[in-house]
Amino acid sequence: MSNVVNGDAEVSGESYTNNLTHTVSASFSISSSPVATYTSPSPGKAGSLLARTATRTSVKQLKPFATEDIKILLLENINKTGRDVLTAQGYQVEYLKSSLPEDELIEKIRDVHVIGIRSKTKLTARVLREAKNLLVVGCFCIGTNQVDTQFAAQHGVAVFNSPFSNSRSVAELVIGEIIALARQLGDRSSELHKGTWNKVSSGCWEIRGKTLGIIGYGHIGSQLSVLAEAMGMTVIFFDAVNLMAMGTAKQVPTLEALLQGSDFVTCHVPELPETHKMISSQEFGQMRTGSYLINASRGSVIDIPALIDAMRAGKVAGAALDVYPSEPGGNGDYFNNELNSWAEDLRSLKNIILTPHIGGSTEEAQSAIGVEVSEALVRYVNEGATLGAVNMPEVNLRSLTMDEPNHVRMIYIHHNVPGVLRKVNEILGDHNVDKQMTDSRGDVAYLMADISDVSGSVIKELYQSLESLSSRIVTRVLY
Numbered sequence: 001m002s003n004v005v006n007g008d009a010e011v012s013g014e015s016y017t018n019n020l021t022h023t024v025s026a027s028f029s030i031s032s033s034p035v036a037t038y039t040s041p042s043p044g045k046a047g048s049l050l051a052r053t054a055t056r057t058s059v060k061q062l063k064p065f066a067t068e069d070i071k072i073l074l075l076e077n078i079n080k081t082g083r084d085v086l087t088a089q090g091y092q093v094e095y096l097k098s099s100l101p102e103d104e105l106i107e108k109i110r111d112v113h114v115i116g117i118r119s120k121t122k123l124t125a126r127v128l129r130e131a132k133n134l135l136v137v138g139c140f141c142i143g144t145n146q147v148d149t150q151f152a153a154q155h156g157v158a159v160f161n162s163p164f165s166n167s168r169s170v171a172e173l174v175i176g177e178i179i180a181l182a183r184q185l186g187d188r189s190s191e192l193h194k195g196t197w198n199k200v201s202s203g204c205w206e207i208r209g210k211t212l213g214i215i216g217y218g219h220i221g222s223q224l225s226v227l228a229e230a231m232g233m234t235v236i237f238f239d240a241v242n243l244m245a246m247g248t249a250k251q252v253p254t255l256e257a258l259l260q261g262s263d264f265v266t267c268h269v270p271e272l273p274e275t276h277k278m279i280s281s282q283e284f285g286q287m288r289t290g291s292y293l294i295n296a297s298r299g300s301v302i303d304i305p306a307l308i309d310a311m312r313a314g315k316v317a318g319a320a321l322d323v324y325p326s327e328p329g330g331n332g333d334y335f336n337n338e339l340n341s342w343a344e345d346l347r348s349l350k351n352i353i354l355t356p357h358i359g360g361s362t363e364e365a366q367s368a369i370g371v372e373v374s375e376a377l378v379r380y381v382n383e384g385a386t387l388g389a390v391n392m393p394e395v396n397l398r399s400l401t402m403d404e405p406n407h408v409r410m411i412y413i414h415h416n417v418p419g420v421l422r423k424v425n426e427i428l429g430d431h432n433v434d435k436q437m438t439d440s441r442g443d444v445a446y447l448m449a450d451i452s453d454v455s456g457s458v459i460k461e462l463y464q465s466l467e468s469l470s471s472r473i474v475t476r477v478l479y
């Protein structure tokens, strides 16, 4: 394969890139000229930051490959804004509306350099092990519990997410649910849908003056706190760390204190071993009789059979669940006992709102997430920047400019063991290293160095020398 980039005829990189499977793909042609540059395609409609910066003539677009050879698989109906950012780069983008069963996923992932997912696609070690060309994963959502992020890091695969673009949408949904539960709206609505008029006030309440207990006071919990106070509620919260309270909210020292003091309890913690079945029989026993439970975090946080018991016993007067231990792969799939053994018991309860994991599903959130995560993917693929990665140290160097035509950017992802920097500097030391940054996270370290005045043959030598170090996970060369 050969490419022409800005008029420079490229030689096939086959001999030089035989070991480049860790870079992009052994089959790519790589320019032998470090001065080869790339003309960015015209910015997409998204009008994104990335598209805008690409039009600045001084910034040099770093590309070790023909952009159209980058293969991207987007699953789970990722928003058009994200697809636009990626296609505007010239990448090959395949887009599917749902997630894939594991075996199909393994077949597809073998081929791709970038995968974009939401909460359903499980990127386990088994799946990632097969992803020989994979450079980076984009989670177009907040949660990253569906990805084995540690395994990914140890194999040089960066993982990005969108830490807060859907937080407001979740907080607004919860506010709606608090009122809907207090007024038994779900039941009244479905009764009337079936033709039954049932005008009742018994067991229906205003939310003014009631106490909302928030478990997990992060992006969503704190946003919700502000909205709830504006509606006249008192807010208390419990979090694993000490945090500044918004408005007049108060942090309580224990989960038990929160459960005992709340009329409404809502969960906004991540999926972790410590949050697994955080609310179970004992905790339902500590809640006020007639209180309400909301969970829009992760399905594993609530012991659902214990919730069913607490609701049948009248301890809990209503619940709203948006997330479940097992969730269907796509729209139209059944939510039944085959998926979760208690599904039909749950569905039969009174005053329970069951939603299909839509907390973050608004036009605003999905559009913002699409741009944010896609731009992070482009920056990583094209420039190696890891800012915002959830499993790699955050490393970035300023963009190279058109005034620096003979520069190369070396990226060396390696095991964080003693003596590596000395060996790397022995390799780079004879050259003019303009800037260098290195950082580590756990047992993975990331080094980025910009070197000036280098020829194609020197790049090849540098690449091969770094590749031969025993600490090497992935070496990438960008120019």
Ligand SMILES: NC(=O)c1ccc[n+]([C@@H]2O[C@H](COP(=O)([O-])OP(=O)(O)OC[C@H]3O[C@@H](n4cnc5c(N)ncnc54)[C@H](O)[C@@H]3O)[C@@H](O)[C@H]2O)c1
Pocket: 142, 143, 163, 164, 166, 167, 170, 215, 216, 217, 218, 219, 220, 221, 238, 239, 240, 241, 268, 269, 270, 271, 272, 274, 275, 296, 297, 298, 322, 323, 357, 358, 359, 360, 361
């Ligand atoms: N339903 C949806 O569509 C939807 C949308 C977005 C996020 N989520 C879920 O909501 C979760 C929370 O989102 P966020 O953006 O607020 O996260 P965040 O990281 O900003 O906040 C989480 C908070 O939980 C606290 N925490 C962690 N472990 C804890 C423990 N054991 N006990 C008490 N507190 C603990 C943390 O200290 C932090 O303050 C996400 O991890 C995601 O799984 C769901």
Ligand SMILES: O=C(O)CC[C@@H](O)C(=O)O
Pocket: 118, 119, 120, 140, 141, 142, 143, 144, 166, 357, 359, 360, 361
């Ligand atoms: O959109 C999704 O699938 C996940 C939404 C939410 O759970 C998140 O983690 O952001």
